[in-house]
Amino acid sequence: MKLPTDLKVTINSAMTLDGKISSYTGNSCISSKKDLVRVHKLRSKVDAIVVGINTVIIDNPMLTVRFIRSNRIDPTRIIIDSYGRIPLDSKILKTAATIKTIIVVTKQASKDTIEKIKKLGAHVIIIGSKLINLKKLFNMLYKMGYRKILIEGGGELNWSCLHGGIVNELIITIAPIVLGGRNAITLVEGKGYPIISQGIKLRLTKITQNKNDNEITLYYNS
Numbered sequence: 118m119k120l121p122t123d124l125k126v127t128i129n130s131a132m133t134l135d136g137k138i139s140s141y142t143g144n145s146c147i148s149s150k151k152d153l154v155r156v157h158k159l160r161s162k163v164d165a166i167v168v169g170i171n172t173v174i175i176d177n178p179m180l181t182v183r184f185i186r187s188n189r190i191d192p193t194r195i196i197i198d199s200y201g202r203i204p205l206d207s208k209i210l211k212t213a214a215t216i217k218t219i220i221v222v223t224k225q226a227s228k229d230t231i232e233k234i235k236k237l238g239a240h241v242i243i244i245g246s247k248l249i250n251l252k253k254l255f256n257m258l259y260k261m262g263y264r265k266i267l268i269e270g271g272g273e274l275n276w277s278c279l280h281g282g283i284v285n286e287l288i289i290t291i292a293p294i295v296l297g298g299r300n301a302i303t304l305v306e307g308k309g310y311p312i313i314s315q316g317i318k319l320r321l322t323k324i325t326q327n328k329n330d331n332e333i334t335l336y337y338n339s
């Protein structure tokens with residue numbers, strides 16, 4: 118199954134020098150305020166933001182456009198959540214009645230859970246029986262009118278999207294921090310490739326430097 122050529126999918130992430138996107142305790146405020154403004158500008162230009170369920174459980178994010186002025190309505194928030202584990206008191210569900218939110222589950226999610234999620238104002242899409250089939254989902258989103266989609270992690274979702282060939286662009290801000298921690302999540306988790314030659318190859322298109330905060334942002338195309 119191919120994705121339409123005019124669907125643009127970007128992964129954006131902030132990472133430490135040693136490749137971590139969060140500490141082993143789940144702390145993920147890695148990049149500077151300036152970088153945060155860049156991310157919110159990017160959010161203001163997309164139709165939807167997609168994150169994995171662990172990111173919602175650990176970070177409890179809002180996934181809205183803040184820190185900049187924007188006349189556009191907030192992008193749709195899309196959560197990849199096979200079992201419907203999203204906490205009913207998460208910021209996302211608490212604001213689902215006013216900001217468009219889609220929780221994508223599989224047949225593993227109970228009817229009761231789905232009803233509770235819908236009652237809070239979120240839409241629910243059911244795809245597949247085990248892991249969520251992302252290609253199917255992104256084709257469905259395209260048919261619904263979504264053209265620019267931003268993926269904001271975490272590591273497992275990044276792996277599935279990169280491995281599945283769904284991603285056109287990867288933007289990474291590298292902060293001058295070393296975190297270590299064998300259980301700290303890295304930019305890309307998943308099973309991985311057994312040998313270097315099988316790894317996904319990307320093309321570097323732009324580098325920006327934030328001298329004040331000793332950060333660089335790297336832009337790659339697939």
Ligand SMILES: NC(=O)c1ccc[n+]([C@@H]2O[C@H](COP(=O)([O-])OP(=O)(O)OC[C@H]3O[C@@H](n4cnc5c(N)ncnc54)[C@H](OP(=O)(O)O)[C@@H]3O)[C@@H](O)[C@H]2O)c1
Nearest residue numbers: 130131139145169170171172199249270271272273274277
């Ligand atoms: N620094 C940054 O820029 C940044 C950004 C985002 C997140 N983070 C950090 O990343 C960490 C979470 O990352 P994570 O890797 O643990 O989890 P994640 O990518 O947020 O979520 C992964 C989960 O999504 C569900 N899922 C369903 N279908 C999937 C599919 N096809 N592919 C992948 N996942 C699928 C699975 O749970 P079910 O089977 O239960 O559905 C899976 O375990 C948090 O600590 C967060 O702070 C950092």
